[in-house]
Amino acid sequence: MISFDNAAYSYGGAELLTEITLRLVPGSFHFLTGPSGAGKSTFLKLCYAELLPTAGRVTLFDREVRSLGRDDVARMRRRIGVVHQDCQFIDHLPLAANVTLPLTVSGRDGDPQDLSDLLGWVGLGALADALPPQLSGGERQRAAVARAVIMGPDVVLADEPTGNLDWEMSLRLLTLLVELNKMGKTILVATHDLNLIRTAKAQVAARVLRIKNRRIQLAGADL
Amino acid sequence: MIRAALARIARRDRAADRVVPTSGPTAWLTSFTAGAMTFLAVFALALSLASGRLADRWSEALARTATIRISAPTDQIAPQTQAVLDLLATTPGIASARAMTDDEQRALLEPWFGPDLPLDALPIPRLIEITEADPGFDAEGLRQRLSAEAPGAVLDDHTRWRQPLVVAAGRLRLLAGVSIVLILGTMAAMITLAANASLAANAQVIRVLRLVGARDSYIARAFVRRFTLRALAGAAVGALAGMIGIAFLPAADAAGGFLTGLGFQGAGWLLPLALPLLAATIAFVATRIAAFRKLKELT
Ligand SMILES: Nc1ncnc2c1ncn2[C@@H]1O[C@H](COP(=O)(O)OP(=O)(O)OP(=O)(O)O)[C@@H](O)[C@H]1O
Ligand SMILES: [Mg+2]
Secondary structure (H helix, E strand, C coil): CEEEEEEEECCCCCCCEEEEEEEECCCCEEEEECCCCCCHHHHHHHHCCCCCCCEEEEEECCEEHHHCCHHHHHHHHCCEEEECCCCCCCCCCCHHHHHCHHHHHCCCCCCHHHHHHHHHHCCCHHHCCCCHHHCCHHHHHHHHHHHHHCCCCCEEEEECCCCCCCHHHHHHHHHHHHHHHHCCCEEEEECCCHHHHHHHHHHCCEEEEEEECCEEEECCCCC | CHHHHHHHHHCCCHHHHHCCCCCCHHHHHHHHHHHHHHHHHHHHHHHHHHHHHHHHHHHHHHHHEEEEEECCCHHHHHHHHHHHHHHHHCCCCEEEEEECCHHHHHHHHHHHHCCCCCHHHCCCCEEEEEEECCCCCCHHHHHHHHHHHCCCEEEECHHHHHHHHHHHHHHHHHHHHHHHHHHHHHHHHHHHHHHHHHHHHCHHHHHHHHHCCCCHHHHHHHHHHHHHHHHHHHHHHHHHHHHHHHHCCCCCCCCCCCHHHCCCCHHHHHHHHHHHHHHHHHHHHHHHHHHHHHHHCCC
16 A cells, blocks of 8 residues: 655655665554654655655555656545644634545535534534634644544544543544544554553554664564 | 636636635735726727727828829910829829819818809819829929929829828837737736735645645636636726726817827727736736646645
């Protein structure tokens, strides 16, 4: 689904990530951990072609990212739901319109019932008409998760989706991701939250990737 | 192609529309620029048409006429007229020459002396009307030959003084045309600036749209549609105002000089109506180019 073949990335100076070779197979559930500044967000950006590898190959849905035209990238992003670390909303549109934006830009009409169910699940039912700048950090994160999954994407990439959330709400979001995974979706979650990882491992066959020395390794059972 | 594209963006596309904020300083800038520039273009267009008409009319008159006046004692007039006609028949550059009849001369003089003019009793000079060929005759040479053959004959090529005016009118028309091009060019430049400002102000919106899988054409459409409609509305008002201004100029009458001739005639009134469409097309193209250029900077 998404595969890296000896890929590397550098923002201009030394390589931040190097010799990355891995595959996210369909239906897999991965966590990505590593110290702040290690390159977790950078890795996710490589996964949805916001960044292109500076060396090696990244393949999305069997196509090398560098061979993709701009419309190909757009089409691919409709199959990948992303929770950005900084959420990325359109500030003058109400929350509901932001959440349904992936449907809007692909010319699809979402089912209003689906939208309200989803907003209800992430605890934002009462805030559908609020503007993003009026929301708390946690509310924005929940809205970002809702937007990432509303299209029923093949892949969900979540960058610290629970960073600002209480434990109860974190579990609700995790349940959402686990359910999607059980439906066959591929999930990758970047997080520092070891409790979250442990809880998830009890529910699904989740594997943990760790960024260490600029490389991404599969972490052992010890975490 | 442009018609199909305009039709496409004129269709309601509310969803794509809402993703770009409606307000902002570029909104009225575009409408105002389109309006003001179209207003000016209406006058330049009127000037171009009027100077064109003037040039045509003058050069037509120029091509047509010169006269020879024969003033001589009454018994000399007939022989001298014949001599001049013979001479003109052999002069190169003259298409035809014809002595005016008494009736015609009386008609010419009637406004001054009334209908009962006893033409025979008065020493009225005889007029010979010359139609010039192309190229025309050599006026100086003809004058010399006339003074030798018919001392009473005077060549009056009075329309020749209009030659520089015809050139001036043609030049004026050219300048008006250049003005229209410059006005439209300025409009394109201003709308490009406004579009770029709007694109820059909405960088975050564009970024988010791109991230959730919007295609470039979708994002561009939201901007292009808005700018095209603004330009169309502004230009429509400008064109209307310009046309009203021209319609209320004092009417051109028989004595109407150049200024009162400034206006549109008949189907000419349809031309300024094309300006708003032109403005919309310019806005469409300019915004589209600006939007796609901006989008290229984004992955
Ligand atoms: N646009 C950029 N230009 C230059 N350097 C950048 C850019 N974005 C990130 N970096 C640098 O790359 C490194 C990795 O950033 P990244 O955001 O991937 O880290 P992260 O692992 O997600 O960290 P965190 O856990 O704090 O979110 C950081 O040192 C950061 O300063
Ligand atoms: Mg990060």
